[in-house]
Amino acid sequence: MILVEHLRKSFHDARRGWVEAVRDVSFECRPGEIFGLLGPNGAGKTTTLRTLSTVLKPTSGRAMVAGRDVVLEPEEVRRRIGFMSAGTGVYDRMTAWELVEYFGRLHGMPRDVLRARMETVFDWLRMDDFRDVLGSKMSTGMKQKVSIARTVVHDPPVLIFDEPTSGLDVLVQRSVLDKILELRDMGKTIVFSTHSMSEVERLCARVAIIYRGELQAQGPIPELLAAHDQPNVEELFFALVEKADAECQSAEAAP
């Protein structure tokens, strides 16, 4: 359902020139599976996922989402995904109901179908008590729920969550993760990025560790732990980071 092959993305920076934010990243994610993208801030997670959401164009490589190429058919891709990240906020001057309705309409849903679907989603996320609250008056938890509702209102087969729990308190965190697990059980293809080891352990069948724009390792968690001879994800993560840093330093020293 999601296929990423040798993805590269460079940005231009006034001071450093061309910077490669993502280098040769490849992975795959199937329906009914949560694929975890684990990495520190600035590792290239958001850039990778933004490429999947079609707002950034890859410098080279290829990405297919729900059978469509993100470069060739960006609008078809956007029709088939639900995307949620720190960058996808909630409109201040719109109520929860209006916002979800707006995006449902943009997805071309007929009014009556949309209405029924929204009732289901609002009920599922327990959002009925703040239907008519403006975005500016919502708590962080409410906003996060509205974002999830916006992400799933058109019932997309593919869901991409970019650090959906950052900045949330533990209660909201837990409920967001529960909802993502429920979505997996509905058979959705889910990519989930985070810098939290425990979330990865709890949610993901397979995980990729991304650092300095490159995938350091990927596979089912037990296999990865065995292959690198580490007791848990946290140790595995630090071992891989240290290894990458050492390689980088020797590469810089070599020429």
Add this chain to the structure above:
Amino acid sequence: MNWSNVLLIFRREGMDQLRDRRTLFMVVVFPILLYPIIGAGVLQFAAALQEKPRVVVVVGADRLPEAPALLAADGSTFNPKLFDSPAEAARLTVETRPDAGEWAAPERREQAVRDGEASAVMIVPADLPEQFAAKGDVAIPIHYKSVDETSQVTYLRLREVLDRWKSGIVEQRRKEDKLPEGYARPIEVRGLDAATSQEIGGSVWGRIFPFLLVIMSLTGAFYPAVDMCAGEKERGTMETLLISPAGRAEIVVGKFLAVLAASVTTAVLNLVSMGVTGLQLARRAAFVGGGDPTSQAAAALAPPTLQSALWMIVLLVPLAAFFSAICLAVAAMARSMKEGQYYMTPLYLICLPLIFMTMAPGIELNAFYSLVPVTGVALLLRALIVGDYHTAFRFFVPVLLPTVVYAWLALRWAVEQFNDERVLFRESERFSLVPWLRRVARERGSRPSSPQAVLCFALIITASWLFAQVLLTTGLGGLGVVVAGQGIILLVPLAMAFLLTTDPMGTLRLRRAAGRYLAIGAAAAVAVKPLSAEFERLVQWAFPLSDATKSVFESLLQGETPWPLAIVVFALVPAICEEAAFRGFVLSGLQAGRRTRSAIVLSALLFGLLHVFLSLFQQFFNAAILGVFIGLLAVRSRSLWPGVVFHAVNNGLAVSTEALIELSRRAGVVGWVYRDAERGLYHVPWIVAAAVVAGALVLRLWKFDRGAGRAGA
């Protein structure tokens, strides 16, 4: 384009703006409050002006004759009969002083004016009664201070009063001497004002109103545009919209319509508020009546007629569309509302001089101004307000059409901005000059970038303009100046190609061209000749050259220049220099990240603008159209030379027009070729044949001859 998405986005953005208090204030409340306040202000100012009396000290008033009387009976004012109305008389207060004691000294009198004790001091000389009786003449000195406005005005009023008094004296003497009535007044001037009351009122509005209306529609577009772009980025909702299935063009058009609605609403509310205020003022003036300045000021503010108002709204929509699209494109670059506000200043600075034209006296709407963005609309608004319908209807379409085109281009730019991830996801970065320069040098590509191409154009214009002033003083002579000017046009792209790209030869297209392209270039230039003669006639008809410009150009172009030299200076040199710049560096740069078609059109527009800035704006059209053809030729042949051939032959034929006519005359075929040999106009069959050939060549290049272009890609 999915219009239901556009409508959805438009409705949401519109609702969003209606729920924003700041926007509501700027768009709705501010204009409604502004004009009544201005109106009240005008009345108050006029009232304040009226209340201030001006003191005239009359020294030696006792020497004045009884009849005709200069002063009123009580001596505190001048004789009211010497004024148009008693109210005016009351504004000059008289204080009489004997010509003795301290007031006898000239220093004291001057001091009184200096200190502001009196606005003017008038001295009745001692010999006045004597001279008066003897029917002699006498000088009346008046002290005043020209730099003090009150004193200056008082002095002028005083002279008027004394003039009328003098007329009274002359009349009295005439009667005494029993002379005919016209003796002392051989002529009498009666001014008959042809202006209607609408025009008199309109001229005051006509100056201020277009200015306010244009500024208001810009302001009305700017705030919502910044809110919808930078504001969305700041609030983190831009990406939410970008990942929806709505296409970029749909998003931009939806937002654009919302900005347009806000801009038009602001402008129309201004119109209404201004009209209501004007109506109120006019009614008040009618009520007060008379010629006092309050009512005069108010009468001048009579509102525009309903008919004018309706036409103005029709005109406002494309102007507002232009502003809306520009604001959207500019605001898309900003990361935050604060940064968005920074962009406002340059936008206003560019617009202000364009609007100030309407305030300047003597500037009338003509064919040229009708093409200038903003200015054309502002001048047309002025014509409509003043009630000059003749001018207004003549230029309505010529102003409306370019404005629509500019708006469309600006909208295209806005869509381009939204398609550019570098614009939408711009991170804040620190800028330092030296590393940046080092990096530009290190990371040069094989071709220049679009901004570099535009920079090249701007440098050519500024350098040419600056050097033109210097060159004219060097005594090089006309031809020398032309060649040196072309040298600058060549030097800039040459330097930029070598400094900024790794492949300067490729950038400037300095490659060998296939022979057939050179042939196409030459053939097309010959084929275009009869067409450009017709076209030139059309342009001359629409935008006549002033005689002064014509004579300057004739002295520069014709003179006694031998033909071979003229060919070199006006055909060969410009062909090489201008081609290297526009089909070389500029077109190569514009081709980066853009469809070839758009790049060719843009480079042709810049080529046309070069002629506006450096020679005559009339050449814009010809240059832009030929620029498209040469651009196509350059892209297809991947070489500069076919374009150089076309350009050289085209200019060469233009320089030799008269020689060719003379030649055909000698060969006896002149009547066969030209239908108007004096003006170089060809017979219709020639024109048709030329059009067919030129069309076939363009079609061949555009459709069938893509070989070389594809091999290069």
